[in-house]
Amino acid sequence: MITAQMPTYALYDVAFESGEGVYLKATDGRRFIDFGSGIAVVALGHAHPRLVQALTEQAGKLWHVSNLYHIPVQERLAQRLVDNTFADCVFFCNSGAEAVEAGLKIMRRYHQENGRPDRYRVVTCTNSFHGRTLTTVAASRNEKHMQGFAPMPDGFDQVPLGNLNELRAAITDRTAGIIVEPVQGEGGIHVAGDGYLRALRDAADEFGVLLMFDEVQTGVGRTGKLFAYEWSGVEPDVMSVAKGLGGGFPVGACLANEKAGGAMAPGSHGSTFGGNPLAMSVADAVIDELLKPGFLDHVDKMAGYLRGKLEDAVAAHPKVLKEVRGKGLLMGVECHVTNSDVVNGLFDRNVLVVPAGGNVVRFIPPLIVEESHIDEVVAALNEVCAGMEAD
Numbered sequence: 185m186i187t188a189q190m191p192t193y194a195l196y197d198v199a200f201e202s203g204e205g206v207y208l209k210a211t212d213g214r215r216f217i218d219f220g221s222g223i224a225v226v227a228l229g230h231a232h233p234r235l236v237q238a239l240t241e242q243a244g245k246l247w248h249v250s251n252l253y254h255i256p257v258q259e260r261l262a263q264r265l266v267d268n269t270f271a272d273c274v275f276f277c278n279s280g281a282e283a284v285e286a287g288l289k290i291m292r293r294y295h296q297e298n299g300r301p302d303r304y305r306v307v308t309c310t311n312s313f314h315g316r317t318l319t320t321v322a323a324s325r326n327e328k329h330m331q332g333f334a335p336m337p338d339g340f341d342q343v344p345l346g347n348l349n350e351l352r353a354a355i356t357d358r359t360a361g362i363i364v365e366p367v368q369g370e371g372g373i374h375v376a377g378d379g380y381l382r383a384l385r386d387a388a389d390e391f392g393v394l395l396m397f398d399e400v401q402t403g404v405g406r407t408g409k410l411f412a413y414e415w416s417g418v419e420p421d422v423m424s425v426a427k428g429l430g431g432g433f434p435v436g437a438c439l440a441n442e443k444a445g446g447a448m449a450p451g452s453h454g455s456t457f458g459g460n461p462l463a464m465s466v467a468d469a470v471i472d473e474l475l476k477p478g479f480l481d482h483v484d485k486m487a488g489y490l491r492g493k494l495e496d497a498v499a500a501h502p503k504v505l506k507e508v509r510g511k512g513l514l515m516g517v518e519c520h521v522t523n524s525d526v527v528n529g530l531f532d533r534n535v536l537v538v539p540a541g542g543n544v545v546r547f548i549p550p551l552i553v554e555e556s557h558i559d560e561v562v563a564a565l566n567e568v569c570a571g572m573e574a575d
């Protein structure tokens with residue numbers, strides 16, 4: 185018999201009742217350390233006092249009015265994102281897939297507005313992940329995610345990440361834009377090199393197409409900069425953001441420069457919930473915390489510490505673990521053994537991590553993580569590996 189919850193998820197045998205910082209308390213009393221952050225979402229950890237305050241204060245005043253009216257906190261957050269990024273304008277929505285979808289629509293409409301409606305195709309990368317709507321599944325072209333949902337929406341051409349020749353060859357006079365994750369998250373923590381990103385920018389300019397970065401996972405401090413593109417110095421025309429932006433409250437955003445965003449007009453796109461006062465108050469508080477002096481330095485420092493410890497673990501267990509990849513606190517360890525065995529081994533030791541494609545185990549703790557937490561998790565990882573070597 186079917187469960188009341190539609191059977192779309194394979195669940196771990198646990199439920200949580202409360203959280204504080206990097207720790208979660210399960211309903212059966214177990215205490216877990218959370219290095220998955222609800223898939224890179226709870227950037228400030230669980231029950232951050234400032235976010236609890238922002239949410240409850242706003243909840244007592246006003247939740248929702250729709251985008252038919254001015255929403256001052258939405259205008260303020262948009263301005264802060266504009267002030268702190270390449271972008272000139274922001275569209276708010278509720279999830280990563282919606283943020284990507286908005287960006288894809290912007291790329292098409294930009295060319296339509298410029299008299300080139302034939303330019304509608306978007307170049308994407310293999311092993312990418314852009315969401316689970318029909319169009320974002322078509323963009324990522326992951327076989328597992330497409331299964332049963334044919335036919336896929338048209339308009340995507342895929343090339344391997346990092347191969348510039350293939351990318352340039354894929355750009356035709358039908359191309360509207362390119363979409364790339366600065367670090368592929370779900371696909372297995374593949375870092376797009378700075379040189380590659382720079383070459384993407386050059387190719388986009390040369391061929392007159394738009395460049396979009398999907399920073400749904402890499403954004404909002406995850407890599408030690410507010411957004412990962414800052415490491416490369418390469419600015420996109422369009423950027424999708426979500427996951428960490430609400431610190432656990434569902435919110436997404438599509439950022440664009442004036443050239444791209446200027447293609448949109450009243451009525452061209454919209455969302456009932458997007459940017460409502462409740463979501464905006466929480467996201468505004470998240471950005472407050474991230475912009476505090478020293479916050480991103482802390483992320484950077486913890487990232488270096490985590491990477492060092494994971495590299496030590498790989499060196500100590502070369503039969504189990506293969507290599508460390510990633511940027512900031514978006515770190516992956518590729519395994520020789522099956523990644524889910526490592527994830528399950530850690531789960532049995534009350535440590536939460538998340539698998540990724542390419543047999544990778546992802547370590548994506550809240551950005552407020554401390555060295556002692558990293559020590560705790562890596563000690564558990566070493567135990568799991570030692571156990572596997574003994575088998």
Ligand SMILES: *Cc1c(COP(=O)(O)O)cnc(C)c1O
Nearest residue numbers: 279280281313314315369400401
């Ligand atoms: C998670 C993710 C998405 C999809 O976000 P949802 O909120 O699940 O729709 C899109 N792009 C990237 C890079 C992601 O990591």
